[in-house]
Amino acid sequence: LIVCSPPIASCQRQIAKAIEMLGLKDGIGTVALLLMAEDAKALESAISKLDAFYGDSLSPSPLAISSEKMKELKDLFEISDTQLAAEVEAKIPEKALTNLIIEKMSLQLGRR
Numbered sequence: 124l125i126v127c128s129p130p131i132a133s134c135q136r137q138i139a140k141a142i143e144m145l146g147l148k149d150g151i152g153t154v155a156l157l158l159m160a161e162d163a164k165a166l167e168s169a170i171s172k173l174d175a176f177y178g179d180s181l182s183p184s185p186l187a188i189s190s191e192k193m194k195e196l197k198d199l200f201e202i203s204d205t206q207l208a209a210e211v212e213a214k215i216p217e218k219a220l221t222n223l224i225i226e227k228m229s230l231q232l233g234r235r
Contacts, residue, residue: 144199155186188217200224 156173160166174181188196193216197207202223210219 188220193217193220196220196224200227 158166158169158173160169196202197204197220200223202220206223207213207216207219210222212218212222
């Protein structure tokens with residue numbers, strides 16, 4: 124189980140810069156989890172354990188990209204309309220944006 128931390132989620136290597144970009148608030152807010160496993164069975168097992176522990180509080184909806192969130196993410200990750208239009212999934216702007224953000228994250232991780 125990997126929890127995306129602010130440095131990776133913001134595509135920044137320095138935690139201070141990541142916190143400055145994404146902010147930090149008191150209390151528990153929405154958390155995104157990324158599960159990685161050797162095979163589908165191990166992944167299903169991890170999902171079942173999370174579901175048993177968290178129940179109805181698990182939801183994919185915090186990750187949905189509204190038009191407002193789309194603009195904020197484009198600004199935050201410095202993604203232009205040209206880049207978005209050139210992405211292979213350009214017919215689905217939310218998918219294209221997601222792919223471009225993942226690409227930036229991958230490039231950042233590769234610099235380590």
